Amino acid sequence: MSARPKVALIGAGLIGRSWAHLFARAGHPVALYDTDATALDRAADWLRAAGEQPGSVVLTGDLAAALAGAVHVQENGPERLEVKHAIYAAIAPHLAPGAVVASSTSALVPDALFEPCAFRDRALVAHPTNPPHLLPAVELAPSRWTAAGALAATRALMLAAGQDPLILKRVLPGFVVNRLQAALVNESLALVEQGVADPEDIDIAVRSGLGLRWAFIGPFETMDLNAAGGFAQYAQVFGAMFAALRADMADRVADPWAGDAPAQVAASRRATLPIEAHAARQAWRDAQVLRLRQLKDTPIPPMPKGPQP
Numbered sequence: 001m002s003a004r005p006k007v008a009l010i011g012a013g014l015i016g017r018s019w020a021h022l023f024a025r026a027g028h029p030v031a032l033y034d035t036d037a038t039a040l041d042r043a044a045d046w047l048r049a050a051g052e053q054p055g056s057v058v059l060t061g062d063l064a065a066a067l068a069g070a071v072h073v074q075e076n077g078p079e080r081l082e083v084k085h086a087i088y089a090a091i092a093p094h095l096a097p098g099a100v101v102a103s104s105t106s107a108l109v110p111d112a113l114f115e116p117c118a119f120r121d122r123a124l125v126a127h128p129t130n131p132p133h134l135l136p137a138v139e140l141a142p143s144r145w146t147a148a149g150a151l152a153a154t155r156a157l158m159l160a161a162g163q164d165p166l167i168l169k170r171v172l173p174g175f176v177v178n179r180l181q182a183a184l185v186n187e188s189l190a191l192v193e194q195g196v197a198d199p200e201d202i203d204i205a206v207r208s209g210l211g212l213r214w215a216f217i218g219p220f221e222t223m224d225l226n227a228a229g230g231f232a233q234y235a236q237v238f239g240a241m242f243a244a245l246r247a248d249m250a251d252r253v254a255d256p257w258a259g260d261a262p263a264q265v266a267a268s269r270r271a272t273l274p275i276e277a278h279a280a281r282q283a284w285r286d287a288q289v290l291r292l293r294q295l296k297d298t299p300i301p302p303m304p305k306g307p308q309p
Contacts, residue, residue: 004160006071079107103127109125136163136164
């Protein structure tokens with residue numbers, strides 16, 4: 001019998017099956033529930049291809065059986081508030097005492113999600129970076145009712161499963177990851193719209209420049225290490241430049257998604273990668289991400305805390 005607690009996943013789509021693989025890999029008993037038998041069949045095929053042993057994930061259309069004994073329930077339903085509320089109403093009678101309910105939503109705020117729930121004191125958003133079995137960042141966003149113990153338990157569960165949770169002190173639409181992504185993506189489209197660079201050259205700037213260091217350190221540590229005096233010196237030297245760039249970005253292109261840039265990017269991508277090779281390239285990307293994560297997981301010597309003798 002596993003020493004790790006049971007986890008139940010509601011919804012067997014792309015995110016649900018990825019969560020299932022993650023928690024099974026970490027040694028948890030896992031139940032993956034869906035009302036759609038076809039979705040369960042697809043999930044079974046995917047899990048088998050991902051290397052899961054038969055029985056490591058129980059796939060079921062029986063909600064009560066899926067939830068029985070589960071200490072963590074991860075909901076992965078469609079991004080519609082009324083659908084998620086219906087899911088919560090259905091699972092409420094079957095929840096184990098004290099079980100935490102987390103939503104994988106990337107767009108809906110936790111106060112709106114959990115207001116009608118009897119279990120709202122033990123409910124929160126746990127938004128993964130897609131797919132969670134490859135990308136460890138997971139955003140934990142409590143509602144106004146979420147108990148500190150539920151947040152702490154979810155953070156501990158994610159850490160033990162190999163994830164890298166970050167906690168939101170205040171919730172904004174898009175949380176943190178998508179807001180950061182939006183800033184880069186919107187400016188990328190604006191640069192195409194204004195004819196500054198072609199789509200492929202913008203991809204080069206990220207994959208061969210920013211992305212190489214961002215795979216290991218974030219923007220604040222990047223700036224801290226790029227100045228002999230650390231972040232304080234960096235801010236003093238470059239702060240005015242970044243403030244001017246921010247104002248320029250806001251004023252230049254009001255909505256880069258409304259112009260010709262999306263069509264230019266689509267045409268560039270299909271010239272580079274025919275749609276027939278799309279699935280193979282996705283598989284290559286996943287393999288590369290896994291290799292990079294294995295490299296990142298290699299223990300490194302601890303950073304010095306101060307001047308060394």
